[in-house]
Amino acid sequence: MIDKFVHSVADALEGIKDGATILVGGFGAVGQANHLIDGLIDRGLRDLTVVANNAGYGQIGLARLLQLRRVRKIICSFPRIAGSTSFEDLYRAGEIELEVVPQGTLAERLRAAGAGIPAFFTATAAGTDLAKGKETREINGRSYVLENALYGDVALVEAWRADRWGNLVYRESGRNFNPVMATAAALTIVQTQHLAELGEIDPETIVTPGIFVNRVVHIPYGDPML
Amino acid sequence: MIDKFVHSVADALEGIKDGATILVGGFGAVGQANHLIDGLIDRGLRDLTVVANNAGYGQIGLARLLQLRRVRKIICSFPRIAGSTSFEDLYRAGEIELEVVPQGTLAERLRAAGAGIPAFFTATAAGTDLAKGKETREINGRSYVLENALYGDVALVEAWRADRWGNLVYRESGRNFNPVMATAAALTIVQTQHLAELGEIDPETIVTPGIFVNRVVHIPYGDPML
Amino acid sequence: MKSENNFGKWTPLDRGGLARRVAQDIPEGWYVNLGVGVPTQVADHVPQGREVVFHSENGILGLGPAPMADKIDRWLVNAGKQYVTLVRGGSFFHHADSFTMIRGRHLDLCVLGAFEVAQNGDLANWSTATPGAAPAVGGAMDLAVGAKRLWVVMDHTTKDGRPKLLRKCTYPLTAPACVSRVYTSLAVLDVVPEGFRVVEMVPGLSFNELQARTEAQLVQGDANGGK
Amino acid sequence: MKSENNFGKWTPLDRGGLARRVAQDIPEGWYVNLGVGVPTQVADHVPQGREVVFHSENGILGLGPAPMADKIDRWLVNAGKQYVTLVRGGSFFHHADSFTMIRGRHLDLCVLGAFEVAQNGDLANWSTATPGAAPAVGGAMDLAVGAKRLWVVMDHTTKDGRPKLLRKCTYPLTAPACVSRVYTSLAVLDVVPEGFRVVEMVPGLSFNELQARTEAQLVQGDANGGK
Numbered sequence: 001m002i003d004k005f006v007h008s009v010a011d012a013l014e015g016i017k018d019g020a021t022i023l024v025g026g027f028g029a030v031g032q033a034n035h036l037i038d039g040l041i042d043r044g045l046r047d048l049t050v051v052a053n054n055a056g057y058g059q060i061g062l063a064r065l066l067q068l069r070r071v072r073k074i075i076c077s078f079p080r081i082a083g084s085t086s087f088e089d090l091y092r093a094g095e096i097e098l099e100v101v102p103q104g105t106l107a108e109r110l111r112a113a114g115a116g117i118p119a120f121f122t123a124t125a126a127g128t129d130l131a132k133g134k135e136t137r138e139i140n141g142r143s144y145v146l147e148n149a150l151y152g153d154v155a156l157v158e159a160w161r162a163d164r165w166g167n168l169v170y171r172e173s174g175r176n177f178n179p180v181m182a183t184a185a186a187l188t189i190v191q192t193q194h195l196a197e198l199g200e201i202d203p204e205t206i207v208t209p210g211i212f213v214n215r216v217v218h219i220p221y222g223d224p225m226l
Numbered sequence: 227m228i229d230k231f232v233h234s235v236a237d238a239l240e241g242i243k244d245g246a247t248i249l250v251g252g253f254g255a256v257g258q259a260n261h262l263i264d265g266l267i268d269r270g271l272r273d274l275t276v277v278a279n280n281a282g283y284g285q286i287g288l289a290r291l292l293q294l295r296r297v298r299k300i301i302c303s304f305p306r307i308a309g310s311t312s313f314e315d316l317y318r319a320g321e322i323e324l325e326v327v328p329q330g331t332l333a334e335r336l337r338a339a340g341a342g343i344p345a346f347f348t349a350t351a352a353g354t355d356l357a358k359g360k361e362t363r364e365i366n367g368r369s370y371v372l373e374n375a376l377y378g379d380v381a382l383v384e385a386w387r388a389d390r391w392g393n394l395v396y397r398e399s400g401r402n403f404n405p406v407m408a409t410a411a412a413l414t415i416v417q418t419q420h421l422a423e424l425g426e427i428d429p430e431t432i433v434t435p436g437i438f439v440n441r442v443v444h445i446p447y448g449d450p451m452l
Numbered sequence: 453m454k455s456e457n458n459f460g461k462w463t464p465l466d467r468g469g470l471a472r473r474v475a476q477d478i479p480e481g482w483y484v485n486l487g488v489g490v491p492t493q494v495a496d497h498v499p500q501g502r503e504v505v506f507h508s509e510n511g512i513l514g515l516g517p518a519p520m521a522d523k524i525d526r527w528l529v530n531a532g533k534q535y536v537t538l539v540r541g542g543s544f545f546h547h548a549d550s551f552t553m554i555r556g557r558h559l560d561l562c563v564l565g566a567f568e569v570a571q572n573g574d575l576a577n578w579s580t581a582t583p584g585a586a587p588a589v590g591g592a593m594d595l596a597v598g599a600k601r602l603w604v605v606m607d608h609t610t611k612d613g614r615p616k617l618l619r620k621c622t623y624p625l626t627a628p629a630c631v632s633r634v635y636t637s638l639a640v641l642d643v644v645p646e647g648f649r650v651v652e653m654v655p656g657l658s659f660n661e662l663q664a665r666t667e668a669q670l671v672q673g674d675a676n677g678g679k
Numbered sequence: 680m681k682s683e684n685n686f687g688k689w690t691p692l693d694r695g696g697l698a699r700r701v702a703q704d705i706p707e708g709w710y711v712n713l714g715v716g717v718p719t720q721v722a723d724h725v726p727q728g729r730e731v732v733f734h735s736e737n738g739i740l741g742l743g744p745a746p747m748a749d750k751i752d753r754w755l756v757n758a759g760k761q762y763v764t765l766v767r768g769g770s771f772f773h774h775a776d777s778f779t780m781i782r783g784r785h786l787d788l789c790v791l792g793a794f795e796v797a798q799n800g801d802l803a804n805w806s807t808a809t810p811g812a813a814p815a816v817g818g819a820m821d822l823a824v825g826a827k828r829l830w831v832v833m834d835h836t837t838k839d840g841r842p843k844l845l846r847k848c849t850y851p852l853t854a855p856a857c858v859s860r861v862y863t864s865l866a867v868l869d870v871v872p873e874g875f876r877v878v879e880m881v882p883g884l885s886f887n888e889l890q891a892r893t894e895a896q897l898v899q900g901d902a903n904g905g906k
C-alpha cells in the first residue's frame with residue numbers, strides 16, 4: 001500500500017543534508033510550511049540555499065532560519081522582511097548571498113525544472129540590470145533573456161488537504177508557489193492542515209497529483225497568523 | 227455586465243478568416259469541439275492551418291474538414307485517422323502539408339505561446355529526424371532542441387461547464403489539450419455541454435479562468451460517440 | 453490642496469482623486485492588475501455595476517474589496533499582502549499559471565506606481581540603487597513587459613519638486629519602452645514618438661506650467677487645446 | 680507454442696506471458712506509463728494488492744482496468760483511445776501538466792514496444808520510414824527521453840526471423856541511448872556498456888541459441904549462469 005504519511009516533522013525531513021537547496025512555498029505569510037522550516041532548524045541544518053518569494057516575516061519560520069544564520073544564499077523576488085530586520089542586517093554585513101529574480105521568472109524557472117525544460121527565453125528583465133551577464137536574443141524583433149531551470153533538492157509545501165497517495169489541494173491564496181515547487185525538487189515534503197481518505201478528493205479538483213509528492217505530515221495548525 | 231455567451235455557432239465563429247491558424251482541442255474523439263468545427267465548414271473557410279493532436283476520426287468534425295480540402299496544413303503528433311482514409315489520401319496526393327510534432331513538444335509549444343515564452347529547450351527529439359534543421363545545444367552534458375512557441379489565431383475548445391465570465395471546467399479525459407490551447411490563441415471559442423451561474427463553479431476548481439476565453443456557445447450534445 | 457504659481461491657481465489631484473481618475477478610463481470587461489499603493493485604490497473607484505476583473509500575482513482573479521475587520525479570511529491576501537475578498541466568478545491558480553496570464557499578454561491593463569518614466573516609455577519603479585540596500589523586484593518586471601497596456605500613476609514631481617517625467621531615466625529600469633500612459637497629480641499623458649502628449653490637465657493649469665514641471669518633452673494633445 | 684531448434688526445445692513467451700513477466704518486476708509505488716499493445720496488458724498482471732499508479736499521456740493518473748461493456752464511460756479513454764476506468768486516488772490534468780510528469784522525470788518507468796533496440800540503448804519504435812506513409816510519433820519521443828527508466832517489450836525477432844536487437848538501429852530513432860532493459864519473447868536483457876547483458880532466458884534456451892537470434896553483442900549475466 002502506498003502511504004506517504006509520516007508521523008513527525010523529523011521523519012518528514014529525514015535525509016536532508018547541509019548545503020541543500022530548499023524550495024519554500026508561500027506568498028507573504030500564507031501557504032508557507034513554517035513547521036517544516038522549524039524542523040530544518042531543529043535538524044541543525046546549515047549552509048542552505050533557500051528559494052522563496054520573500055525572505056520571511058516576523059520572527060518565525062524563514063525569518064528565524066535566516067537569523068540563525070543557517071542560510072548561505074537566498075533566491076527570491078522580494079527579500080524585504082516586515083517586522084524584522086534580520087535579512088537586511090545579514091545582507092549589509094555580507095553574510096548572506098542574494099539572487100533577486102523577477103517573480104514570474106522565479107515561478108517559470110521552477111516550473112521549467114519540474115517540466116524538464118532546462119532553459120527558456122523570456123522578455124522579463126530584458127534591457128535591465130537583472131539581465132546583466134545573461135544570454136539575450138532578439139526573436140521577432142523583441143529582446144529576450146535566456147533563463148535556466150531552478151531545481152531544488154527539497155521542496156517544502158503547505159497543503160490544505162492531502163491523501164495517502166500525496167494528492168493535494170490548497171486553500172485560496174495559499175496555493176501560490178506550492179504546486180510549482182512540488183514539481184521542481186528531488187524530494188517534496190508536504191505539511192497538510194487536513195487529511196483525506198484516498199478517493200475523497202474529487203479527481204477533477206486535485207491540484208498536485210501524488211506523483212510529485214514524497215512525504216506528507218499532518219499539521220493542523222489553523223490560520224496563518226501574520 | 228460581462229457576458230461571453232453567444233447564441234449560435236455562427237455567432238461564435240464571427241470574424242474568422244481564410245488562412246487562419248486554428249487550434250483544435252481533443253484527444254481521440256474525446257473533448258473535441260465538433261460543432262465548432264462543423265461551423266468552420268458552414269462558414270466556408272479555406273486554406274486553414276489546423277493544430278490538433280490527431281487528424282480526426284470517422285467522417286465527422288476534423289476528418290470532414292480535411293475531406294472537404296479546407297486545410298492547407300496540419301500540425302499534429304499522430305495524424306492517422308481511424309475509419310477514414312481522408313488524411314492519408316490527401317497526404318499521398320501532396321494536397322496537405324504535415325508537420326509532425328512530438329505530443330509533449332506540441333503541448334509545451336502551445337503552453338509557451340500562452341505563457342509568453344517564445345522558445346524553450348527540450349530533450350525530446352534530440353538526435354532524431356524530427357530535430358533536423360533545428361537549433362540544438364548541449365546543456366549539462368545532455369543534448370536539447372530549441373522549440374518555438376506555437377500561436378493560434380483561434381482556439382476551439384470543448385468544456386463541460388462554463389459561466390458567463392468564461393470560467394471553464396472539463397470532464398475527465400476531455401480536458402487534454404483544451405486548457406492549454408485556450409491560453410494560446412488570440413480568439414478562444416468554447417462549446418460547453420452545461421451552463422453554470424456565475425459563482426456556481428467552486429473558485430478552487432476552475433481549470434480555465436475566464437481571462438483566456440472570448441466566446442462561449444452552449445451545445446448540450448451528450449457523450450462523444452466514437 | 454491649492455498650489456500657487458505665477459499664472460493662476462490650480463489643484464493637484466490627491467491620491468484618491470488620482471485613483472478615481474484612472475478608474476474612469478477602465479472599460480467593462482477588462483482584466484486588470486493593480487500595483488501596490490495608489491494603483492490598488494483604483495479598484496475602489498470603478499463605477500458600480502461596471503464589471504472589471506482584478507488579478508493578483510499570487511494566483512487570484514476576481515479580487516474584491518477589503519473585508520470588514522470581523523470578516524477577514526487569513527488565507528486571502530493580495531500581492532501587497534493585504535487582506536482582500538473574492539468576487540463571484542473569481543478563481544484561484546498557482547504562480548506559474550498566474551504569470552502565464554501576465555507574461556502571455558492576457559491582462560488588458562496593468563497600473564503601476566513609478567519613480568521615473570522616460571518619454572520613450574522606459575519605466576523605473578523597482579530600485580533607487582541605494583548602496584547597501586537589498587534589491588527587491590517582485591512582479592514589476594514581469595508586469596511591465598507582459599500586460600497589453602501599462603499605465604503609470606504617480607505624483608507629477610518628487611516631494612522636493614524634481615521632475616519624474618524625464619528624457620531618460622536615472623534609476624535602474626524596470627523595463628524599456630513599456631509605458632503607454634501616465635496619470636500624474638497634474639495631467640494625463642500618452643507616450644507618443646515625439647514625447648509625452650498631454651491628454652488632460654487639472655483645471656487652471658497651462659501647458660507651459662506643466663512643461664515647467666516636466667523634464668521630458670511635452671506635446672499638446674487634441675483633448676486639451678489641440679496641437 | 681513450442682519452437683524447435685538444433686539443441687533442444689523451448690517455448691517463447693506469448694503476449695500475455697510477456698506482459699506478466701514485466702509486471703512482476705514493477706514494485707509497489709511506482710508511477711508507470713504503458714505504451715500501446717503488449718505494454719498496455721502489463722497493467723492486468725500486476726499482483727493483486729500491489730499499488731502501482733498508471734499514467735496516460737492524455738491527462739490521467741490512476742488508470743484502472745477496462746470497464747464492463749455496460750459500464751463504459753465515453754469521457755474516459757487512455758492514450759490508445761481505449762475505454763478505461765479511474766482508480767481511487769486517480770486524478771485528471773491537462774496535456775502540458777501530463778508531459779511535465781513525463782519530460783520532468785517524474786515517471787519511474789515507461790514500458791514501450793519497439794521495432795528495434797540497439798545495444799547502446801537506442802530505440803526505434805515510431806517510424807519504419809515507409810515511402811509515402813505519413814509519419815506519426817505521438818508521445819513516444821517524450822516518453823523515451825523523460826521516464827526515469829525505459830523498458831522495451833517485444834518479440835525477440837521479427838515475424839520473418841530477423842533480429843530486433845541490433846548493433847545499430849536501421850529505422851529512424853525515437854531517442855538515442857534511452858532503453859535500460861528489454862523484455863523479449865526469449866529473454867530479459869539489460870543495456871550495459873558491453874552490449875546486452877542476459878538477465879534471464881526462457882527455460883531450455885542456451886546463451887548461444889539466444890546469440891544466434893540476436894545481431895547485437897550479448898554478454899552473460901549473473902542471473903543466468905554468471906560471466
